[in-house]
Amino acid sequence: MKILVAVKRVIDYNVQVRVKEDNTGVVTDNVKMSTNPPDDNAIEEAVKIKESGKATEVIAVSIGEEKAQETVRKALAVGADRGILVKVDGIVEPLAVSKLLQKIVEKEKPDLVFMGKQAIDDDCNQTGQMLSALLNWPQATFASKIEIKDKKLEVTREIDEGLETIEINIPAIVTCDLRLNEPRYASLPNIMKAKKKPIEQLNASDLGVDTSPRIEQIKVEEPPKRKAGIKVSSVAELVQKLKNEAKVI
Amino acid sequence: MSVLLIAEHNNKELRPFTLNAVTAASQIDADVHAVVIGQNCDEAAKALSQLPLVKKVIHVEATYYENFVAENFAPVIVKLADNYSHIVCSANTFGKNLMPRIAASLDTSQISDIIKVISADTFLRPIYAGNAFATVKSKDAKKCVTIRPTSFDPCESSGGSAPIEKADPGEEFGHTKFVKREEIKSDRPELGTARVVISGGRGMQNGDNFKLITSIADKLNAAIGASRAAVDAGYISNDHQVGQTGKVVVPDLYIAVGISGAIQHLAGMKESKIIVAINKDGEAPIFSVADYGLEADLFEALPQFLEELNKLNTIQK
Numbered sequence: 035m036k037i038l039v040a041v042k043r044v045i046d047y048n049v050q051v052r053v054k055e056d057n058t059g060v061v062t063d064n065v066k067m068s069t070n071p072p073d074d075n076a077i078e079e080a081v082k083i084k085e086s087g088k089a090t091e092v093i094a095v096s097i098g099e100e101k102a103q104e105t106v107r108k109a110l111a112v113g114a115d116r117g118i119l120v121k122v123d124g125i126v127e128p129l130a131v132s133k134l135l136q137k138i139v140e141k142e143k144p145d146l147v148f149m150g151k152q153a154i155d156d157d158c159n160q161t162g163q164m165l166s167a168l169l170n171w172p173q174a175t176f177a178s179k180i181e182i183k184d185k186k187l188e189v190t191r192e193i194d195e196g197l198e199t200i201e202i203n204i205p206a207i208v209t210c211d212l213r214l215n216e217p218r219y220a221s222l223p224n225i226m227k228a229k230k231k232p233i234e235q236l237n238a239s240d241l242g243v244d245t246s247p248r249i250e251q252i253k254v255e256e257p258p259k260r261k262a263g264i265k266v267s268s269v270a271e272l273v274q275k276l277k278n279e280a281k282v283i
Numbered sequence: 284m285s286v287l288l289i290a291e292h293n294n295k296e297l298r299p300f301t302l303n304a305v306t307a308a309s310q311i312d313a314d315v316h317a318v319v320i321g322q323n324c325d326e327a328a329k330a331l332s333q334l335p336l337v338k339k340v341i342h343v344e345a346t347y348y349e350n351f352v353a354e355n356f357a358p359v360i361v362k363l364a365d366n367y368s369h370i371v372c373s374a375n376t377f378g379k380n381l382m383p384r385i386a387a388s389l390d391t392s393q394i395s396d397i398i399k400v401i402s403a404d405t406f407l408r409p410i411y412a413g414n415a416f417a418t419v420k421s422k423d424a425k426k427c428v429t430i431r432p433t434s435f436d437p438c439e440s441s442g443g444s445a446p447i448e449k450a451d452p453g454e455e456f457g458h459t460k461f462v463k464r465e466e467i468k469s470d471r472p473e474l475g476t477a478r479v480v481i482s483g484g485r486g487m488q489n490g491d492n493f494k495l496i497t498s499i500a501d502k503l504n505a506a507i508g509a510s511r512a513a514v515d516a517g518y519i520s521n522d523h524q525v526g527q528t529g530k531v532v533v534p535d536l537y538i539a540v541g542i543s544g545a546i547q548h549l550a551g552m553k554e555s556k557i558i559v560a561i562n563k564d565g566e567a568p569i570f571s572v573a574d575y576g577l578e579a580d581l582f583e584a585l586p587q588f589l590e591e592l593n594k595l596n597t598i599q600k
Contacts, residue, residue: 047547051414060415072528128383129392152528154547156410158395159374163353163383172354172459175380178521188462193376194475194530196522199462200352206458212528213515248392252405252418260553263574265565269587272559272577273595280557280574282479282536283503283598 035089035204037080038144039114040135041073041096043105044155057253069105072150074112074217075210079180080148081113082215088182089146091115095138097131099123103233110228111220117233118142122245128156130238130245132164137241139169144205146187151176151209162209172202178213284368285314288337289360291377292319292327294349299476300373302334302437307430308371309336309438310400316341318363318450320356322349328447335443345452350461351377357384358453364389364425368403374429375475386427393427394419398434412527412550433475433533433554467522474506474523478599480534482508482525482552483518486541486562486581490518495585496540502592504600508532508552510542526551541581544569561585 045051045060046068052061069077080092094109095118096102106117120134139147152159166173174180174189178197181188191198192211220228238245266272276283288308291298301317308315318341319328328342341363347355360381364370370385372378374396386393398416399407405420406428474480481503483496493507500507508525509518525532527550537555542548544560544567552558553572560573563580570576577584592598 045411050546051411053415060411127392129387129390132387154412154527157412157527158393159379160383160386160393160395163380164387164393166354167357167384167387172456173380173384175353176376191376192521193464194522195464195466196520197465199464201460201462203458212511213521248421248423249394250420250422252420254410254415254417257409257413257416260558260572261574263558263570263572263576265570265576265578269577269579269584269591272575273588273591275575276536276557276559277595280536282557283592283595 035146036091036093036142036144037083037089037146037148038093038095038139038142039076039080039109040147040149040161041077041094041105041109042070042153043067043096043098043102044070044153047071047154053254053256057255059251059254067101069108070150070153072152072210072212075212075214076148076150077109077112077114078215078217079210083182084113093118093142093144095120095135097122097126097134106233107228108220110231111225112218116231118236119233120236120238120241122238125247125251126245127247127249128158128160128164129248130243131161132168133243134238134241134245135165136168137243146204147207149209151211162207166207172206174200174202174206175209176211177208178211180208180214285316285366286312286369286371287360287363287367288315288317289370289372289378289381290317290319290327290331291373291375292321292324294321294324295326297327297330299437299473300375300432302440303432303435304371304373304430305334305336305438306435307397307400311369311371311403314338316367318343318360320348320359322346332445332447333441333443334438336438337443337445340445340447341450342447343450343452347455348452350464352456352459352461353381353384354456354459355453356381357388360385361388362453363450367425369426369428371428371430373432375432378429382427382429389425389427391423391425391427392421393429394421395429396431397428398431412546413553414546431531433531467520471500472504472506474508474525474530474532477506477534479503479505479536480508480532481505481538481540482510482542483513483540484510484542485512485516487513487518493519499585499589499592502589503598510545510548539569540585542569543567544572
């Protein structure tokens, strides 16, 4: 079994994001970039499945600028066998990403495609579902547990009301929740080894996909700031303020 | 053209956020049609027809719609989409799972989780966990939009009498089988709609200590929330998680106890009207969004809080 894992390069989750002064986007120059956190869970799960003997190959794919190669390299350092980088500059909307992934899937013929349930930059939560629609494959979104059963997967999904379990036939798409597993850190020897693993580089245009945005980003602004609050010195004062000043209890 | 709203329901009742989604749909175009797909969901269809903002209800039934599998739902909506300029749904796990499958089939770039309708093609949406707001304009002929329910008021729920039209079901998708759903039942108000929310974080130290939170929640008729750290540590189940990847809440009063205030948690609660933070670390980021901050050990503060609440003659419910 072959598993394709999509990884995205995003601003590190610990960075306090700042809006550009000209309102065209957020500041990315000299800002720490990392793998989108739930994509780390996706890679981890794929590598674990390979280690258990149920998969033969894990391929990491990223779509983005040249530097997204670092993100693919990181996936190789935690256990993916080889990488693919599809180079595109600028904003690539989830619809275009899913079309590019569809081309990669047609070429690589994986049995499973994993990715994070959502990217923490645009917060769209679309790509996995869109790819499933384009391929007409089953989808298991927001997965917090995956069990492989012959040619099927049993997946527990995190939904608003609690948990849902579904069974899907392979080939399938799974989007991973942060609770799926605990991603490992790359060891130094594995980081060195990853440098020798192959990364195939492609251009979006080679794949015949039009990636031009369908959504015009008119402006990006700071959200309205909250008025600075006060510190209270005791619980009694807190309750008094909530009752008489804020009038919420 | 008209807007098609996808109703979320449990085959009997509408889920509460359907009403918020109807409000958002009506701000795009006054001609709102709503589709209800399910099994034996006559009651949900009837409830939908009673919403005065809904002009027509489309009712689709099949046994395989009982459990809301997106692979079965999407083709029904895609078939109906010809007659509509917009497809709208709530951005909760139901809508998040379903809408992109529809959008990709229609070759439309979806706009997720809007918090404001600026015009029929322009919307405001948070990005980077709410650290920035983007104004975006769709250039697609057909628009697929999910709405953040807490950013829109629920619509009027009675007085309407829209016609209910039956539509044919689509084919069953054979590769996805529903197994089970474990819903956590509670007598408390729902987290997403509660007037008061009290949440615990890693500072609670264990699941047992959440009873300190529970007793205050009882007193205030509050819903109970939690930070991701508390859920990951196993103190409480995942359906309580507030944050970027959990639920977004906008209560009148949000009380954060033992929560440091990671960016991803703030994304889920910082639009609350009044925020209270109780934390022993005076430097915790949660204090930067709190209207009232109390620097204190929660194990002393929470029992005192309950005691002070007990002294009050009246408490708003």
